[in-house]
Amino acid sequence: xxDFRAKLSALGKAVRDKQGFPLLIVVDELDRxxxxxxxxLIEQIKHLFTAQDVSFILLANTAQLQNYAKALxxxxxxxxxxxxxxxxxxxSLPANRNASNQNDYWKYTRLLADHxxxxxxxxxxxxxxxxxxxxxxxxxxxxxxxxxxxxxAQLPQTRLSCPSTIPLLAVLRLRKPxxxxxxxxxxxxxxNLVQATHIDLLDSSE
Numbered sequence: 250x251x252d253f254r255a256k257l258s259a260l261g262k263a264v265r266d267k268q269g270f271p272l273l274i275v276v277d278e279l280d281r282x283x284x285x286x287x288x289x290l291i292e293q294i295k296h297l298f299t300a301q302d303v304s305f306i307l308l309a310n311t312a313q314l315q316n317y318a319k320a321l322x323x324x325x326x327x328x329x330x331x332x333x334x335x336x337x338x339x340x341s342l343p344a345n346r347n348a349s350n351q352n353d354y355w356k357y358t359r360l361l362a363d364h365x366x367x368x369x370x371x372x373x374x375x376x377x378x379x380x381x382x383x384x385x386x387x388x389x390x391x392x393x394x395x396x397x398x399x400x401x402a403q404l405p406q407t408r409l410s411c412p413s414t415i416p417l418l419a420v421l422r423l424r425k426p427x428x429x430x431x432x433x434x435x436x437x438x439x440x441n442l443v444q445a446t447h448i449d450l451l452d453s454s455e
Contacts, residue, residue, distance in 0.1 A: 255299050261302030271302045284317035291335050298337075307336070354380040357390055365398035376416040382451050383424050393419050415445035421446065 261272040276294070279287045291307070291314075298305060315328035322331070333339075358377040362368040380390055396419045404410055421429040428445050431437040443449050 250296060254297055258301040258352075261300060265302045271304045273306060275306045275308070277308045279307060280313040284320060287314065288317055288321060291332075295335050299420075311339070312409070336403055344403060352381065354378075354385070357387060360392075361391060361394040365394055367398055367401050370401050370410070370412075371397060371400050371416055372412040375413055376420070378451055379416060379420045382448075383420060385420075385424070389423060393423055396422060417448070 257272075257397070264270070264272040276290070277408070279290070282290070285319075287309070294305065311332060314332055318328040319326055320329050354377040355374070358373050359368065359381060362373050363370065376393075379385075380393075385393070397415065400415065400419070418429065418432070421432070425446060428442065430438065432442070437445075
């Protein structure tokens, strides 16, 4: 461990000498790992935190990590204090989920639409409003845009596509598959659709 830490420090110094800032090691999505693995990883890499010219950035849902700590070490454990010993500085990433055309859903929807090259084929504002309405995660948004990309890729050039209906169907396919299947089989009325999806409460101001 001492030898590895020394080599890591040497690498960090080389990065700083070349670029003027320390080597950054980013560990993302810890809360998506198995609880025991996530905590074990943090406990192990903390021995490398003393490496010179190296900084670690850990991104995770700390509330979930605290629950993991309690599950592993007992409910009486002060989980918040336990995790603090691993972090020199903790910050929360701000979330903008207001009903506006500059919220996180709006920005990420357009970013994904650009990535999949379908920006001109769908109503991005409506799709962002649907994501906000159903509280989609970033991963769910990515899944939805990939579905839309496949749909538009196989759509014959001579066939029209309704820009307001297709985003709703893609969202329902992920969030409410039972409703989607009933629609596909023509087994749902408009009134039942509204009742099952609360689509009448959608705020499409973005």
